[in-house]
Amino acid sequence: MSSDGQDMRGPVRLDSRDADFDARMDALLAWEGVSDANIQKSVDDIIHAVRHRGDDALVEFSRRFDRVSATSMSDLTLDVDRLAAAYRNLPEEQRQALDASAERIRAYHEHQRTEGWQYTEADGTVLGQKVTPLDSVGVYVPGGKAAYPSSVLMNVMPAHVAGVSELVMVVPTPDDEVNELVLAAAYVSGVTKVFAIGGAQAVAALAYGTETVPCVDKIVGPGNIYVATAKRAVFGQCGIDMIAGPSEILVVSDGGTDPDWLAMDLFSQAEHDELAQAIFISWDDAHIDAVEKSIYKQLPTMPRKQIISTSLGDRGALIKVADKEEAIQLINRIAPEHLELSVGDPDEWLGSIRHAGAIFMGRYTAEALGDYCAGPNHVLPTSGTARFSSPLSVYDFQKRSSIIKCSAEGADKLGRIASVMAHGESLTAHARSAENRLKR
């Protein structure tokens, strides 16, 4: 279909009754994020340089890759006053929206804060777990076109609510271009230090520390393939969050939602980048026709129509299923990052949904609301990983220590069991260590 002088492409149509439906679904969902050997080598070299040359390497790489004019790390360090100024200078409307989003995100995440617990057994032995926030966290924020203030809020706020005291942000400033909204978001969410560095060098600096950049206990936040490869490489030295694949949405409609709304919801995913995936499911053929028609109608009006067209054409789909039950099966097979249940009775569906990062229920709950200000985190498991992983949360910035305190009674009782088990494993020192505490 041609429009606006451009070839606009839309999503493929699939039907669960097609003989090759399973294979086509597998192909549609296939995604393997791989770093080739060249990227791996570059990243290893960058990490090595930062570990051994510290600030000098950071400045050198920032000048080379980001074309900054800085000649020392002090030129690339932004203090809290600078962040506060960015916040104060925002247009009133943006400052209010930022405040409102931050406050809602904070309020939701407060529900996730957990406390330790202990219990005492009859013989006086105490068992429990202690919960402690991480000491320090580094947040990676991409620069350039993907510099999103909402991403700052979503990555920093859970750490802040968890009680992390040192919150370090890194954000590259290509060609010395600073994003004021990103700095303002850092201010609102409690960031304590910002360095204008990016790429694998920023990850290396956070993992190992330099003269200027403190090393942190965990690094979170999205980034390009160099950043992701560097995060994998430093994992163990410090913690990392998940390595995200392209963002995706699965919209399910019972036929009762305005097709123009649904098409725009699909666009809101597809406009992120060419690899983003938007899939629509319904059992109503006419409704699918209407959504498809709306896609081609609205697409030429979108500023990012090229990205949307590529995303929908390459990775999008409109899928006809037999009924609600088949829709639920398909949802659980896809395990989508974002699931929009644009149906009249979303609560009836909820119990059957086993795998989804975030569930947007009912016709009024546009996924975009969750991206900014509903409250729950927008950092979600992608590419089917919702089968085994969860949204970013306060839990990711707390850790637990087990507590065991045996009474003399308890040491006697447990020691007898441990001794038998240890001998069964031929671990004599384990057995004797336990037997030392038996009653004579």
Add this chain to the structure above:
Amino acid sequence: MSSDGQDMRGPVRLDSRDADFDARMDALLAWEGVSDANIQKSVDDIIHAVRHRGDDALVEFSRRFDRVSATSMSDLTLDVDRLAAAYRNLPEEQRQALDASAERIRAYHEHQRTEGWQYTEADGTVLGQKVTPLDSVGVYVPGGKAAYPSSVLMNVMPAHVAGVSELVMVVPTPDDEVNELVLAAAYVSGVTKVFAIGGAQAVAALAYGTETVPCVDKIVGPGNIYVATAKRAVFGQCGIDMIAGPSEILVVSDGGTDPDWLAMDLFSQAEHDELAQAIFISWDDAHIDAVEKSIYKQLPTMPRKQIISTSLGDRGALIKVADKEEAIQLINRIAPEHLELSVGDPDEWLGSIRHAGAIFMGRYTAEALGDYCAGPNHVLPTSGTARFSSPLSVYDFQKRSSIIKCSAEGADKLGRIASVMAHGESLTAHARSAENRLKR
């Protein structure tokens, strides 16, 4: 020191007042688990073969690497009846110890089971999180000398308590040797299927599935460098637990615990393997002397004296600190996997301990009790990773989905905020998707 015709080596003595103390601590604690390129290549080849040739590759690798006589996967499949038989045939004493351990581990982990929650805002918007167990989990259990039934209990029970319905265990049987205690432990902890396979091929089978082995959502359990490398490689295809380094203990004494007990506690760690690390801290010089003397006295009596001697000689230390405060600083710097607070007032210490996998409090709480039957998990963060990670738990086998259900009111309020934020990020489809739901 020579004894028993062998050269027995013990831990180095360090003093926090030494000029080079910091550097020596850094050297003592340094650990980087690296897979060399050859291992990486072998593992990649094995994974590729299993993905493409399935059962045939599994049988071939098991014959080659584990010298099994099996000619098909049915020879390498153990059903629940086989596990039950192993359990029934155990000596009474071992069966009782296994039951008691399993029951205590279950009871502790029941405290970790979490439920979802929701709350409703004034305008009717509902926010919350849904908690769901993983569908299926694979547990890797090493074969040969490191085949520990306690490891089966500790890895499987949290998944079982979480509600995981499919629990698949893999355990290699080198030279066709089956460990009956391991099978009995699998039975007691709720394993549903066992395959007698190991190495990178077992990890690949669990991650991708074969004709016989089902693919699972997460793989947990300890293994050698091939297993660890394979787990890293399949991460993303499925979840994995942490990659463990060598096991370690930090024992702190105020001078009031029997030096023979303390020496044996250090041995119980050191006997695991040559790379295990046992460190002792006190501010009482005479007490440190007594512990050192006891080490050399008891060491020749240990069946695993060679392993213990190497571990203590290469990686052990007896450290004199100035006082309790300095001991606490050192604990938090080391962030030990196991921390034994062999002191009279362990509760006074607890609030200051920020980083430790498990804390064993008081003179009666031998670390060995925690290895088997106290209740908390013995799979713990090693090599200082307690700074950012936690014991294996029920939480690792549940995942969360965020829930957002906007009322018409809520969609209007949130839509206005989201629209401003989205325009600030130049994401027009996001803005329009939100604006579609504003009140007219």
